[in-house]
Amino acid sequence: MADSFSISEDGDSNNITRNIITNDLGVNLSLLGVNLSASQLASKAVTNVGKQVTLASGALVTLNSNGTFTYNPNSKFESLDLNQAATDTFSYTIKDNQNNISTATVTMTINGVTDDSDGDGIINSVEGTVLDTDGDGTLNYLDPDSDGDGIPDSVEGSSDSDLDTDTLPNYLDTDSDGDTINDSVEGGNDSTLDADTDRNFLDLDSDGDGIPDQNEKIADSNDSGETPDVNANSLVSPRTLDDLDGDGLKNYLDLDSDGDGLSDSNDPTPGPYVVNFSD
Structure with missing residues (x-):
């Protein structure tokens, strides 16, 4: 006898157990065996009572000797959102003690829910169940x-937050504000350097000196972290690229980046920076 059941994509805490097989047995007949139809299985193998098998959908099913089955969605329907549904089916064959054989199909309706498995405020159906952006x-x-930038998705904002309008939402963008300084460098914590409430990785002028962070960062073509060889003598300056005065504060966080005693906001030549250190 065909049966239909419904379950949430989370499987009511991962699985449900329902009675199906007793519908097919007559009075005083006992169950001798039950098989899942091979065409329904991912492994294309027939199973007997009590063995868990994987359906073609990826869900898990166990047919039990007491005439029940256990169905587990196995996280294969996480892409369903609220008010969405999918169906899954499997067929089984039973034989009683009089050698009567019956075959029937069970149809499962899997109902979507608003899931946020990692608790970051972005639902699973938006993040995708097959994507691994940072590898x-x-x-x-x-x-x-x-995106593996060291800043939690919950801090970087909702799925439609895209500060630099590059079509990548902040939680997938390793440079959310487009200032050419990676979010992993700028960090997720707001600084007291300027009076705004923007976190540095979302702040185009982190120190509030009137000079965009992009101008205060010196390009490092070979990612060496050192100043370029400006006079082509094969030597480079020992000072780091982004800390012009060597005080431990990167330029975009330093109100006096060149250490000349003048605030960058008042310095006649605060940037963009051209470094001419002696090699």
């Missing part, structure tokens, strides 16, 4: 830091 082996919908 760390954790899918975005399970990864609290999808």
